[in-house]
Amino acid sequence: MSKFHISTTVNGEAVEYLCDPRQTLLDVLRDELNLTGSKEGCSSGDCGACSVTLDGRLVCSCLVLGVEVQGRAVETIESMASDEKLHPLQQKFLEAAALQCGFCTPGFLVAAKALLEKNPNPTESEARYWLAGNLCRCTGYDKIIRAVLETAADMRGSK
Amino acid sequence: MARIVLSDEFGRQFAGGQTHFDLDVRDVRHLVRTLDEMFPGIGEQLEAGAIAIDNEIIPDPWLNPIQPDSEVFFLPAIKGG
Amino acid sequence: MAGYEGKEFKWIGTRPVRPDGVDKVTGRATYGADMNLPGQLTGRILRSPHAHAKILSIDTSKAAKLKGVKAVITGKDFPDMHNGVLPGDEGVNFHYLSCNIMAWNKVLYDGHAVAAVAATSAAIAEEALALIDVKYEVLPHVIDVDESLKPGAPLLHDDIFTTGVTPKPDKPSNVVQRVQMQLGDPDAAFKDADIVIERTFKSKAVHQGYIEPHAVVAEWSEDGQCRIWCSSQGHFMVRTLTARLLKMEVAQIRVMPAEIGGGFGGKTIIFIEPTAVLLARKAERPVRIVMSRDEVFRGTGPAPGTSIDVKIGAKKDGTLVAATGEFRYQAGAFPGSPVGAACMAAFGPYALTHVRAVGYEAVTNRPLCYSYRAPGAPLASFAVESIIDEIAQKLNLDPLELRIKNGSKEGTQMVYGPKLKAVGNLECLKAIQNHPINKIPLGPNQGRGLAAGFWFNLGGQSSAVVNIAEDGTATIMTGSPDIGGSRASMALMAAEVLGIDYTKVRPIVGDTAAVGFCEITHGSRVTFATGMAIIQAAEDVVLQCRQRVAKMWEVDVDAVKWEDGHALPAGANAGDQKPLSLAQIAAKAARTGGPLVGSAAINAGGAGPAFGVHICDVEVDPETGHVTVLRYVAAQDAGKAIHPSYVEGQIQGGVAQGVGWALNEEYIYGADGRLQNSGFLDYRIPVASDLPMIDAIILEVPNPGHPFGVRGVGEVPIVPPLGAIANAVARATGVRMVDLPLTPPKILAAIDAKK
Numbered sequence: 001m002s003k004f005h006i007s008t009t010v011n012g013e014a015v016e017y018l019c020d021p022r023q024t025l026l027d028v029l030r031d032e033l034n035l036t037g038s039k040e041g042c043s044s045g046d047c048g049a050c051s052v053t054l055d056g057r058l059v060c061s062c063l064v065l066g067v068e069v070q071g072r073a074v075e076t077i078e079s080m081a082s083d084e085k086l087h088p089l090q091q092k093f094l095e096a097a098a099l100q101c102g103f104c105t106p107g108f109l110v111a112a113k114a115l116l117e118k119n120p121n122p123t124e125s126e127a128r129y130w131l132a133g134n135l136c137r138c139t140g141y142d143k144i145i146r147a148v149l150e151t152a153a154d155m156r157g158s159k
Numbered sequence: 160m161a162r163i164v165l166s167d168e169f170g171r172q173f174a175g176g177q178t179h180f181d182l183d184v185r186d187v188r189h190l191v192r193t194l195d196e197m198f199p200g201i202g203e204q205l206e207a208g209a210i211a212i213d214n215e216i217i218p219d220p221w222l223n224p225i226q227p228d229s230e231v232f233f234l235p236a237i238k239g240g
Numbered sequence: 241m242a243g244y245e246g247k248e249f250k251w252i253g254t255r256p257v258r259p260d261g262v263d264k265v266t267g268r269a270t271y272g273a274d275m276n277l278p279g280q281l282t283g284r285i286l287r288s289p290h291a292h293a294k295i296l297s298i299d300t301s302k303a304a305k306l307k308g309v310k311a312v313i314t315g316k317d318f319p320d321m322h323n324g325v326l327p328g329d330e331g332v333n334f335h336y337l338s339c340n341i342m343a344w345n346k347v348l349y350d351g352h353a354v355a356a357v358a359a360t361s362a363a364i365a366e367e368a369l370a371l372i373d374v375k376y377e378v379l380p381h382v383i384d385v386d387e388s389l390k391p392g393a394p395l396l397h398d399d400i401f402t403t404g405v406t407p408k409p410d411k412p413s414n415v416v417q418r419v420q421m422q423l424g425d426p427d428a429a430f431k432d433a434d435i436v437i438e439r440t441f442k443s444k445a446v447h448q449g450y451i452e453p454h455a456v457v458a459e460w461s462e463d464g465q466c467r468i469w470c471s472s473q474g475h476f477m478v479r480t481l482t483a484r485l486l487k488m489e490v491a492q493i494r495v496m497p498a499e500i501g502g503g504f505g506g507k508t509i510i511f512i513e514p515t516a517v518l519l520a521r522k523a524e525r526p527v528r529i530v531m532s533r534d535e536v537f538r539g540t541g542p543a544p545g546t547s548i549d550v551k552i553g554a555k556k557d558g559t560l561v562a563a564t565g566e567f568r569y570q571a572g573a574f575p576g577s578p579v580g581a582a583c584m585a586a587f588g589p590y591a592l593t594h595v596r597a598v599g600y601e602a603v604t605n606r607p608l609c610y611s612y613r614a615p616g617a618p619l620a621s622f623a624v625e626s627i628i629d630e631i632a633q634k635l636n637l638d639p640l641e642l643r644i645k646n647g648s649k650e651g652t653q654m655v656y657g658p659k660l661k662a663v664g665n666l667e668c669l670k671a672i673q674n675h676p677i678n679k680i681p682l683g684p685n686q687g688r689g690l691a692a693g694f695w696f697n698l699g700g701q702s703s704a705v706v707n708i709a710e711d712g713t714a715t716i717m718t719g720s721p722d723i724g725g726s727r728a729s730m731a732l733m734a735a736e737v738l739g740i741d742y743t744k745v746r747p748i749v750g751d752t753a754a755v756g757f758c759e760i761t762h763g764s765r766v767t768f769a770t771g772m773a774i775i776q777a778a779e780d781v782v783l784q785c786r787q788r789v790a791k792m793w794e795v796d797v798d799a800v801k802w803e804d805g806h807a808l809p810a811g812a813n814a815g816d817q818k819p820l821s822l823a824q825i826a827a828k829a830a831r832t833g834g835p836l837v838g839s840a841a842i843n844a845g846g847a848g849p850a851f852g853v854h855i856c857d858v859e860v861d862p863e864t865g866h867v868t869v870l871r872y873v874a875a876q877d878a879g880k881a882i883h884p885s886y887v888e889g890q891i892q893g894g895v896a897q898g899v900g901w902a903l904n905e906e907y908i909y910g911a912d913g914r915l916q917n918s919g920f921l922d923y924r925i926p927v928a929s930d931l932p933m934i935d936a937i938i939l940e941v942p943n944p945g946h947p948f949g950v951r952g953v954g955e956v957p958i959v960p961p962l963g964a965i966a967n968a969v970a971r972a973t974g975v976r977m978v979d980l981p982l983t984p985p986k987i988l989a990a991i992d993a994k995k
Contacts, residue, residue, distance in 0.1 A: 035267075041533065100724045102260075134927075141896065
């Protein structure tokens with residue numbers, strides 16, 4: 001099968017790549033663009049470890065094809081820190097010990113950032129349901145949810 | 160003499176049902192050899208499991224000393240997760 | 241070892257940011273599947289679609305000819321481990337291990353590996369698998385443990401002769417072993433009971449559910465050496481087992497520990513590493529194999545399903561008089577089920593004079609059963625805690641008071657023989673008794689459940705090196721993979737002993753060529769045993785510093801003491817010397833004897849067993865049978881919490897897994913012996929909306945076997961939740977559920993039957 005040439009924007013930068021039409025966006029990010037921060041946990045859209053945003057919308061990159069993002073904008077975990085500083089969510093996750101093995105963490109951070117951009121004042125229940133698409137096996141979610149809610153409060157307070 | 164306790168199934172399988180023994184042994188290696196002389200074949204089985212000496216489970220027991228007033232229990236192998 | 245009793249700690253017990261954290265929150269951390277070597281090929285494994293079958297032939301010729309395929313292997317490419325030759329004494333049966341990694345002449349479960357290919361792309365590798373022609377002769381299969389224990393069950397192996405029974409059997413069977421442990425005479429003692437409750441409990445196989453699938457990259461060089469990058473709970477184990485299986489010298493293999501995305505026991509053994517090495521050797525290029533989620537469920541090491549009978553007798557006032565349990569555990573396709581540990585741990589929280597635990601293990605046509613967090617204990621505890629709760633209910637006694645009345649403490653003899661040293665069972669019970677949850681009134685269809693749990697915790701072999709740089713900063717290295725934040729704890733312990741700032745200590749997990757042997761990260765042993773090695777290595781550095789300073793001041797080493805990271809005169813006779821910091825001493829290291837390097841290599845004994853007590857509130861929907869966990873509190877004795885946030889994390893994570901085990905998770909097999917739910921959609925682990933906040937309470941009854949009092953914490957938390965949830969459901973519905981998982985259809989059927 002011949003490859004497609006795709007031009008798109010990833011983390012604010014124009015990129016081009018060749019990909020097999022069967023390759024997912026996750027495959028492309030990891031294997032063609034060396035952005036290995038997004039993780040493969042299930043390849044069936046159930047675990048959220050591959051979470052990215054596509055034109056600002058939270059998606060599982062394992063459910064998007066590499067050829068589908070022609071001319072669109074993808075943001076991954078790699079763009080979350082900027083100007084040599086961590087995003088408040090990243091900093092809070094560290095301080096609150098909201099990660100153990102860290103494998104699900106990029107997915108949670110991308111998803112949590114998308115939540116707070118949409119709803120800067122989520123309740124605990126709203127945060128839990130928004131993040132229900134991200135599986136974590138290590139933490140029991142307690143410290144993750146606390147970190148998200150505290151960051152939301154911090155970000156509201158600093159406006 | 161140290162108090163040595165075999166598991167019930169080893170007692171039944173090798174020692175005619177007896178599980179408690181008072182033996183004069185220096186260390187675990189000596190103990191296993193002594194028991195294997197008394198009950199041929201038991202040594203290999205014992206080495207596959209674990210040992211507690213004086214209420215402490217010992218990892219990789221071999222040269223660990225056994226005191227005259229020690230109590231030794233043979234246990235199944237334990238794995239963690 | 242210097243005593244630290246009564247010492248005020250500067251770093252131990254604090255909650256700094258973990259040293260490896262930034263890489264994890266930015267996506268930079270390298271896990272097994274993130275490694276990319278030049279020229280790397282993709283490996284894929286062909287797996288059996290049958291639960292039990294003879295392999296008549298495997299034709300790989302078409303696959304080998306496919307453009308882009310660089311290597312194809314089958315079981316016959318592995319060295320022969322199948323004729324009674326068992327190299328090494330690691331306690332591993334290499335015949336079984338080799339068979340599991342790639343089938344020899346039989347497949348024993350749906351998902352059993354039969355062949356593997358390496359190709360230039362994943363798509364080509366998948367195509368190649370489809371071109372491999374395997375001819376099977378399907379055999380009858382057996383999935384259920386009680387079925388497998390019956391004579392006449394389909395036989396999996398012809399070399400299993402049940403141990404622990406008399407007379408010794410002369411015919412092979414599926415029954416691997418019988419174990420028994422007993423104190424007193426429970427059969428006679430039951431006669432003294434005012435109430436005896438006896439029930440049978442069943443559970444299904446569950447998976448550890450780590451989000452990261454197994455991944456390995458193997459590279460072979462022409463001088464016969466090989467390098468492996470993989471996510472595992474023990475890269476030294478990977479090295480040793482791979483070497484033994486491939487008949488290589490251990491030092492020929494160098495294993496680099498990638499970051500690991502969860503293990504919980506499921507990554508304490510190898511599944512794909514030797515396959516990757518053989519493919520790399522044949523293809524003469526590096527090979528990466530990453531399991532799919534489907535492969536993880538079908539082809540790794542889930543925890544066993546069980547069938548358990550427990551009988552407990554008590555007096556009217558709640559004094560327990562006798563207890564017996566028979567624990568029948570599946571073993572998957574090869575022996576290795578943790579039934580011995582189940583027998584040992586089941587009655588752990590109770591001081592019993594008359595108690596017997598009997599265990600049976602039977603192989604079944606399922607993937608190899610392997611370790612899952614306190615292997616053996618959770619299900620045994622579920623059964624025992626359910627009966628204890630029912631006794632409390634029937635006698636109209638407070639379930640917590642009943643446990644305090646009969647609770648294990650220092651001096652209690654365990655069913656397996658030894659007596660407990662100082663432990664925190666009663667402290668945990670009291671902490672739960674005093675918790676405000678008890679004051680919260682329960683509404684309709686709500687119930688509160690309680691359970692206690694016990695785990696021994698392990699010690700074992702660990703090595704550590706502490707290197708002091710010229711500016712006094714420290715690099716500390718061990719060989720224990722960090723699965724939950726242990727690098728932070730290592731750094732805290734080193735900082736405490738050296739007396740320097742935590743931020744000046746950089747912890748590393750060294751590869752197998754860089755640091756001494758470390759046993760697998762299991763058994764809640766790392767903070768305890770590897771921590772002890774770090775402490776000893778740091779103390780070694782402190783001694784060397786004192787010796788250097790003694791030379792500088794021209795005094796005896798005893799005249800120099802170490803305080804807060806500085807060498808000081810121990811008394812007036814040492815002269816009037818200014819304190820020298822570690823940095824100042826390090827700056828002079830070359831001139832006072834050479835590099836400052838401390839090391840330790842130990843086989844740590846003295847691990848402290850630990851207890852946990854959990855209480856939870858649930859609400860059961862009477863129309864759907866769905867269970868909502870409203871509140872959850874878990875108290876656990878950690879001995880000494882080095883980094884309390886990560887201790888809490890272990891407790892909360894174990895609770896979540898236990899809740900999933902109790903309510904949702906199970907392996908579902910069809911009549912054809914094939915796994916039907918090999919994905920996260922239908923194998924339902926708890927998600928964020930399933931759980932409330934989990935209140936983790938840390939008690940500290942120091943373990944006398946560790947300089948700081950550490951007890952392992954990782955495994956205890958998964959032991960009580962099954963009983964706590966089941967007891968809460970029983971109180972909410974009035975029905976005692978004995979068949980895990982407690983899914984909505986089952987609960988609804990039980991509620992309806994009661995009506």
